[in-house]
Amino acid sequence: MLLIDCHMAVFRLPEEIWMEVFKYLSKSDKLNVRSCCTYFKRLVDHRSLWKNETIALRTFKSYKANFWKTLRCRMLASVIVDDANEKEWKKIVTSLPWLRSELMNAISQLSNLTSLRLHEGRYPIPKQTFHALLRSLPKLKHLSLRMWTGQALPDDYLNLSGEALGSPDLHNGKNGLTSLELLNYMDPMLSPVALDHLPFLESLTVKYDRRDKGRSHLRSWLKSLTHLTELTVMNGHPFRGYATSLPRTLRTLSLTGMMMRPGAMALAAKKVPDLQHLHYDPFDFKGDIIIVEIPRLFPQLQTLKIRSFGMSGRDLLRLGEMHQMKRLVFLDGRSSHSPISSELLCRFQVLTDYRVHVVLSGEPTDKAACLCDFL
Structure with missing residues (x-):
């Protein structure tokens, strides 16, 4: 512990000497010295003494103007932000402007990055910061966003090209993003035209928050995604509400955890008759009703993931008549309630001349799961 008599020692040594002494102090000792007098407070807050320190920002309501003034003096390059909302993010950016520069310098070193998960917390990153971050990643193809709140975002939140809607430049391929994942999503966070800015998107995953009560967009x-080939929707609104909007380019469709009203799949089949891969697992599964319809609705299927509950042997053999089928996954195949027996599987394999790989699975893996789900 460094003990100093300010009245006797302050003016006997040059500032450079004091600064050199302070470099050897711990963070707690520097804070103690800082409280001695305004002279030492100014010296201790010099940026050279804090360049390797990190501060965690948590209780934003308790931070007054002098707190932000002190941080500006120290120019800390490392800051941990815990659960900030949009207003607090703006405060950080305006109060500590060099942090954005530091972040951009770091991101610029990742210019070859093709996949990015931004699961930053309970609130979305402000638009300006978000756009600046992603524009420094010219090769980015896959973007995953975790959204914890239902607050509405600007219409152009996903407009990474900077071009206005309706501009010819928006469709000239400048925006390289081809895959988008929205986790814990709640309508109406993004507006009905939000994805108009991503005309070349090929894959879209939307995992809804189960509490979502908003109107589905x-x-x-889907009407603007004319290049979409893969769509995954989890825990969402009834499928019938958007079945007729599926783009004809779609080849892979995954529907899990939603209501499936009568006739919905028939409507979808008219839009995507050439569907090749189907994962069908709604929470109100009707068993043989949909299974009977599948060969007629989607004759080009190569992969089918479905539950066997309520399925008869006759239904299984009908699936074997689908000549393009290569892989059949029963999501509840290991359940004691599954009707799939060894004898039935043998008959199926003979019927298909062993061209179909049958998988008896346990509960399906959540393809949109993330390690932060456990935090």
Whole structure:
């Protein structure tokens, strides 16, 4: 512990000497010295003494103007932000402007990055910061966003090209993003035209928050995605609401945890008759009703993931008549309630001349799961 008599020692040594002494102090000792007098407070807050320190920002309401003034003096390059909302993010950016520069310098070293998960917390990153971050990643193809709140975002939140809607430049391929994942999503966070800015998107995953009560914008989004080949929707609104909006380019469709009203799949089949891969697992599964319809609705299927509950042997053999089928996964195949027996599987394999790989699975893995789900 460094003990100093300010009245006797302050003016006997040059500032450079004091600064050199302070470099050897721990953080707690520097804070103690800082409280001695205004002279030492100014010296201790010099940026050279804090360049390797990190501060965690948590209780934003307790931070007054002098707190932010002190941080500006120290120019800390490492800051941990715990659960900040949009207003607090703006405060950080305006109060500590060099942090954005530090972040951009770091991101610029990742210019070859093709996949990025931004699961930053309970609130979305402000638009300006978000756009600046992603524009420094010219090769980015896959973007995953975790959204914890239902607050509405600007219409152009996903407009990474900077071009206005309706501009010819928006469709000239400048925006390289081809895959988008929205986790814990709640309508109406993104507007009906939000995905109009991503015309070349090929894959879209929307995992809804189960509490979502807003009006679904999927129908509007899908109308603008003319290059979409893969769609995954989890825990969402009834499928019938957007079944007729599926783009004809779609080849892979995954529907889990939603209501499936009568006739919905028939409507979808008219839009995507050439569907090749189907994962069908709604929470109100009707068993043989949909299984009977599948060969007629989607004759080009190569992969089918479905539950066997309520399925008869006759239904299974009908699936074997689908000549393009290569892989059949029963999501509840290991359940004691599954009707799939060894004898039935043998008959199926003979019927298909062993061209179909049958998988008896346990509960399906959540393809949109992330390690932060456990935090």
